[in-house]
Amino acid sequence: MKCSSMCCLILLALSLLTAFTLASSSNGIDGPFYDSTAYTECRAEAEKPLYNGGMLKDQKPSVPGKDSLTGIGARYTPTYILHNLTQNTIYCFSIWVKIEAGAASAHVRARLRADNATLNCVGSVTAKHGCWSFLKGGFLLDSPCKQSILFFETSEDDGKIQLQVTSASLQPFTQEQWRNNQDYFINTARKRAVTIHVSKENGESVEGAEVTVEQISKDFSIGSAISKTILGNIPYQEWFVKRFDATVFENELKWYATEPDQGKLNYTLADKMMNFVRANRIIARGHNIFWEDPKYNPDWVRNLTGEDLRSAVNRRIKSLMTRYRGEFVHWDVSNEMLHFDFYETRLGKNASYGFFAAAREIDSLATLFFNDFNVVETCSDEKSTVDEYIARVRELQRYDGIRMDGIGLEGHFTTPNVALMRAILDKLATLQLPIWLTEIDISSSLDHRSQVHKSLCSGLVQFAI
Template sequence: MGSRSWSQVPHCSHSQSSNGRCIGKTASEKYSVAAPCYSCLSCADMMDLINVAILSQSFSSYHSIEISNSIGALSGQRRKRVVTIHVSDTQGNRVVGASVSVQQLAKDFPLGSAIASTILGNSPYQAWFLKRFNAAVFENELKWYTTEPQPGKLNYTLADRMLEFVRANKVVVRGHNIFWENPSVTPSWVRNLTGDDLRSAVKSRIKGLMSRYRGEFVHWDVNNEMLHFDFYEQRLGPNASLEFFDTAQQADPLATLFMNEFNVLETCADASSTVDSYISKLRELKEGGAVLEGIGLEGHFFTQPNLPLMRAVLDKLATLDLPIWLTEVDINHMFDHQTQAIYLEEVLREGFSYPSVNGIMLWTALHPYGCYEMCLTDGDFHNLPSGDVVDGLLQEWETKETGGVTDDHGLYSFDGFLGEYMVSVSYANKSTETTLSLDKGDETKHLNIQL
């Protein structure tokens, strides 16, 4: 986080009024479609910007040129890096004409899906999942109503078995969730507790859950959807969430602790979860001492995705210098399969192209009855249109096996997506293989290989 003060308004570098609104641009400049200052705008301002674009008949060109047509190029700029391989002999002489082969072994960007206990013992489901995804989140199996349906009667059987599955297959897994502010999904016995009894129960929940799984989950959604609901604050006081974050950080300091919320990215129509509300709550927790290091945006789209709005929200949240994850992406089931696929592709491309988005999770756990809102496959693991979209993007965002020969300077270069690679080099009767970790960076990555 550097020296950033969380008491400062985390919007933009322009001059600001006391309420954090940008006064560094004129109204016409601020609402310019050509160069909008997204991080200065309130949610209402963002919608004004989009409406101005529509009324001026510039929306279609703005959408197609600045969003759709640029996303592929943006993805290449932000998720790829140039590598130059230097091949020499044991005397340090450059080797001209050496054969070079490059194969990507693993992707750096986490693209995953929710899974349910239905994956246990289900070989076709497991094979389908592992072929595609390098990240997972348990749909319901870690939630309090699952692990402790009655007071003191803990049951981690499903979560333990699911953890064994992802761990054995080297799949990154998010922890979802420790608490959920929505009383309708809080265990009934917890809803009947008050005062010290409730405080004791929540402390036991945090310590028991996180000590059991210490170091196993890269993230934890600490108190889910706290912008929409306030079950614990109503009963334990306004600092309840702050206490949850503090206790969670002590229980597992290796995990990144997240806020997680819906309707921040999806719409401006929900007054409870505007981007400014999210920033305000996050700043409140940080100023109270919470070790809160991740921004979770669920991404349950119940209307057509508004890509300019999505970009504007991401621009504003990116000023906080925290990793952003799209944590529960799906498209509402009221749309037909083909429309779901079209909208899903728009969201995934926008998220992948945005530099502060560090991972994307799909909310597509499969059950006999289907999925929460959107499935990628049918019950026989034949892709639905949305599954075809995911498969197409996974292929597009992967470096195809490539190769060639070193030039007159003993060099071979390629442009690859970030991740792990196997590099094979041969010349005459000599050959060697080495692994390459291609991490983020603006400069060319250099790899020296000696034959």
């Protein structure tokens, strides 16, 4: 998490939680029903296309050769030529990909060339030789396009890797159809019909009783970051408590805040903030124990190596986790492991896995999270694709004595691609772990309200057990 005190970071729990309602809504959806099916294992045979192929039903990919769009040559194959794509339509795309020759595995991303504009990534997958991998994504256009081309690139774009694709699908949703699906999933996953029987002490039913229901707490947590500026600021505290039931300390738990100088621990601010959280029964996430990005470690830590660093790490985790045992429901254990490797470089390849084991031993009730950025925002960052995230989680889970409990997604959006975002969440849901959007911020050049609403609603309809 990188932010200032002006940055509002929204916490969004995406685990399957139940909310009660006295009324049920219709299950009917006018238009296509969103298919959340996703696969993360490489298969001997590809599955049938979602939506029976949608706009790509019975359409075969182009053969090597030139096409009619400037700048797209034979090396971009296989390709699909698309006609008459409309503005503001949400297009959900999926396809199965296999490497025929040229590499054992490769990062493959789907791109869209629409007239003179190119969408850099509308979906990605780690493809392998000899088996089929599932790519799921999507896109939305700012303007209509008479002709466009959907094509594929590999991480080694030298023409040597040959791809085979099958079971392609492109399903359009109007904005209204997308909202209808969101409403359906929200009502289905987060609401239940409740029958209330009112009776006298002798068991006799009371006819026509008037029942008032007051919600006093929420299972589905939405929150914001707080910083030391909330201490003693009553208007800020009142404003916060009325709106949020979850929080994360902006900087006050980070190592550079609690031990800026070696051996001089200072938990004063964190303790005071915890008192505020505890007094108002607010859920708090612990962020973070360690940060893999070297620039967010104390200067003195960056100068340590070998056993000196190992001793400092052990003292840090023991001091922090013991002091706040049972206080934080979550901990981001080793932040941004996909992008950085400060501790692995100095302490060994699996150093961060040991952090998870130590945290579990000290606070067995806390949910331990793997937190990173550019997982749900884009598929252009090869370090943090959804397949890379899933592979790292599975690797961590195979490590002896480790239990990683939660998926943490930083959401630093420019323009949210809701089709891609939802597709990535579908894949992550196959891990059967709770998913939290641990941060949400939107580019200042955009309409914040509408874009945050899109991001939140894409998350609200997604869940994992």
